[in-house]
Amino acid sequence: MTEVMTVVPEASSEGPVYRILLIEDDPGDALLVEELLHDTGMRFALTTRTTLAEARAELAGSPIDCILLDLHLPDVAGVDAVTAVRGLAPHTAVIVLTGLSEDRAGTEAMAAGAQDYLVKGKVEADLLRRTLRYAVYRSRTERASAQAQATRLRAEENARLERSLLPQPMLDTSTVRVTSRYLPGAAMALLGGDFLDVVEGDDGLLHAVVGDVSGHGPDAAALGVCLRIAWRSLVLGGHRGDDLLHLMERILIAERDGRQLFATCTLLTLDQRSGTVVLHLAGHHEPLLTTAEGTREVSAEHGIALGIVPGECSWPSTVVPLPATGALTVYTDGLIEGHNGTKGERLGVEGLLALIGNLPSADPADHVDLLIKETQTLNAGRHSDDLAVLRLDWGDRPTRSREPREAEDPVKPRTP
Incomplete structure (x- = not known):
């Protein structure tokens, strides 16, 4: 299943549009996530991909704010899925979707670099809204911090080299x-x-x-x-x-x-x-x-x-x-x-x-x-x-x- 849609609920005519990539091969679970996003009242653009290979092409060509990732895909599973997605989009928020029986999968996914995790079947609209907004905010903060660190290191390198040329x-x-x-x-x-x-x-x-x-x-x-x-x-x-x-x-x-x-x-x-x-x-x-x-x-x-x-x-x-x-x-x-x-x-x-x-x-x-x-x-x-x-x-x-x-x-x- 592959679709792209933008939803602008009447109750929320202002605010950012969250660009969301859902990587999920189960059509029923994908439909549930879409309905929950409708219920959050958030403005969003949703793209759904069923495999990591399809997601790779999407991440290479489009800016994404948040990735909703199922841990059981046809071409990758578990923590390896998180590692692969983080490698493709190191500065994009990742929220993992786990099953009811996967007690440790969520914490292991966060240890691998995910911002948060949600358990399928226990997610409500308010929880999804809070989790998504926090994950995007945290990811953007980390990106800004990394850029500031790179700028600082560049300035220090510049100063060292300038001392060599201008002693x-x-x-x-x-x-x-x-x-x-x-x-x-x-x-x-x-x-x-x-x-x-x-x-x-x-x-x-x-x-x-x-x-x-x-x-x-x-x-x-x-x-x-x-x-x-x-x-x-x-x-x-x-x-x-x-x-x-x-x-x-x-x-x-x-x-x-x-x-x-x-x-x-x-x-x-x-x-x-x-x-x-x-x-x-x-x-x-x-x-x-x-x-x-x-x-x-x-x-x-x-x-x-x-x-x-x-x-x-x-x-x-x-x-x-x-x-x-x-x-x-x-x-x-x-x-x-x-x-x-x-x-x-x-x-x-x-x-x-x-x-x-x-x-x-x-x-x-x-x-x-x-x-x-x-x-x-x-x-x-x-x-x-x-x-x-x-x-x-x-x-x-x-x-x-x-x-x-x-x-x-x-x-x-x-x-x-």
């Missing part, structure tokens, strides 16, 4: 102010493949990296985290410049596991005392230098991105003199590859510099936030890419009475 800068005596921002490009994504980090080494210099792994999604994010952690470990171990990039490339090749991923990055070593910064560019664009005269792009030599031609690359260094007061901004493509208003053109570096020139002077963190907001407004959601921005601000260079150490050569690896 706290390791600063000791440096007076440089560090501002960093990170935004994944894909909608609803937790993370992307961009990464950044800042560390003050034992040599007293400030070391920073900003990088961008090709592609999006978990593979790019995982590789970005790996490269960021590797960079910090290698810098603290005394590796610098070309040597550091060769080691990072070896790690990238080992960790990308056959996938054709590569990474661009900028390494910088800022010596506040001598007023210089040493740059190494691996397929990455130049940073921006902000002075009292304005903001401009720094000219620097380029090397190829990591992983493009493994083992065959070198990355030249560029030494840039710095003013006594200023800021360096290193960023990934997500800041400039968006559209520049309604004309459909890319923002690009020139558009970014023009935008910065029109922004009001502000606290560095506020300035970075405003810059990102303005680029996103111009883009209007037409292009999405991961975005990482690192800004380093410094004031008057400090003076020290002691002589500089040889290890403070910004491009010379420290001898262990």
Whole structure:
């Protein structure tokens, strides 16, 4: 017997319509359940199926609020029936229908996941109404709780991964102010493949990296985290410049596991005392230098991105003199590859510099936030890419009475 009907009793013109699936192979018992539902005064849509196989197709295609389940079906029986139905509809209320002689069947069914049970021949309309409403309410509460738990776990995972991509800068005596921002490009994504980090080494210099792994999604994010952690470990171990990039490339090749991923990055070593910064560019664009005269792009030599031609690359260094007061901004493509208003053109570096020139002077963190907001407004959601921005601000260079150490050569690896 298979039928679908919707009943709206005149005495109950309002309230929810309960979508009920009855799995019962006895036509007489099915008719009794239908009549009892009429007597409850509830609004309901009833679908009847005689086997678990028929019910499986129904549950796959239609939303159901409550399943009324007979424990003796042609293709499954007893607790196995409850387990099978719960597997098909884990967040749907299940009420088991038992016989008069089945004393333990109801409690065993509830232990297997049913919300409640009713004994055939002893069910009245009021009892059915209360049982059905409570079972649906309990099922919806459990579903909401599970969703809240999943959201909480997702938020905790997001926080852990963000800490990996956006770690706290390791600063000791440096007076440089560090501002960093990170935004994944894909909608609803937790993370992307961009990464950044800042560390003050034992040599007293400030070391920073900003990088961008090709592609999006978990593979790019995982590789970005790996490269960021590797960079910090290698810098603290005394590796610098070309040597550091060769080691990072070896790690990238080992960790990308056959996938054709590569990474661009900028390494910088800022010596506040001598007023210089040493740059190494691996397929990455130049940073921006902000002075009292304005903001401009720094000219620097380029090397190829990591992983493009493994083992065959070198990355030249560029030494840039710095003013006594200023800021360096290193960023990934997500800041400039968006559209520049309604004309459909890319923002690009020139558009970014023009935008910065029109922004009001502000606290560095506020300035970075405003810059990102303005680029996103111009883009209007037409292009999405991961975005990482690192800004380093410094004031008057400090003076020290002691002589500089040889290890403070910004491009010379420290001898262990």
